[in-house]
Amino acid sequence: MTVWDRPEPPTRPVPLDRERIVAAAVALADEGGLEAVSVRKVAARLDAGPMRLYGYISTKEELFDLMVDEVHAEILPEEQARDWREALRLLAHRTRQTALRHEWLADLLGGRPSLGPHGLAVTEARLAALDGLADIDTVLRAVETVGAYVTGAIRREIANLRAERATGLSKHDWQRASGPYVTTMLATGRFPALTKAVHDGTDVDAETSFTTGLDWVLDAVAAKLARPPV
Structure with a gap:
């Protein structure tokens, strides 16, 4: 029996339910990452004994599953897309925005599908966008x-944000600090393609990079859809 269909225990002196437990866990993760989440810490935030929580969840992994499903509700758009491309683009951007609000989500994306109601609804929306095509x-x-593109791009962006906080250096500060070393290495002539990229490439922000890459991936999907079946 999964956490999704296991009934909750009856209420006791300190009111508890999975909704309150998950909300507390999400708040802890938003403040300090997944390492800040434990049954004991969630129980302390709810002013309840840790053993009380095990009536609602069996493991920390189940708690993570519930947390992922909770924030998947933020991915689902309210508006109706005009076509498959707009639908997938909207879901991709909303996934990125949700991960930027809840950075810990990046650590849990890309594994097994979320089986909660919101996760299943997001998967349904993605599949339905292409249904019949x-x-x-x-x-x-x-x-x-x-x-795969969305997950990889989000993880890279959030890794950069974490590096900025850990080092205290913005992207441009880090580039300036690394400049002398990179210049020396490029001067060896061993990296001609990289040299061209450094000197001639256009530096863009994370959102522009994400949007451009996403459009290229959607172009590839469109080309595949347009190809007649063999």
Whole structure:
């Protein structure tokens, strides 16, 4: 029996339910990352004994599953997209925005699918965007491809944000501090492609980079959808 269909125990002197437990866990993770979340810490925030929580969750992994599903509710758009491309683009951007609000989510993306009601609704929205446009295997590979890009881009962006906080250096500060070393290495002539990228490439912000890469991935999906079946 999963955490999703296991009934909650009856209420006791300190009112508890999974909704309150998950809200407390999400708040702790937002403040200090996943390492700040434990059954003991969640119980302390709720002014309850840790053993009380085990009536609602069996393991910390179940708690993480509930947390992921809770924030997946923020990914679902209220508006109706005009076509499949807009639908997948909107879901991708909302996933990024949700991860930026809850950075710990990046650590849990890309594993097994979220089986909670909100996670299933997000998966349904992604699949439904392409429903009827190709055979189901093509739809699945397209959704997986877009998802892999989104997950990778989000993880890279959040890793950079964490590095900035850990070092106290912004991206541009880090580039300036690393400049002399990079200049010396490029002067060896061993890295001609990298030299061209450093000297001639355009530096863009994280959102522009995410949007550009996403559009390229969606272009590839569109080309696959337009190809007649063999």
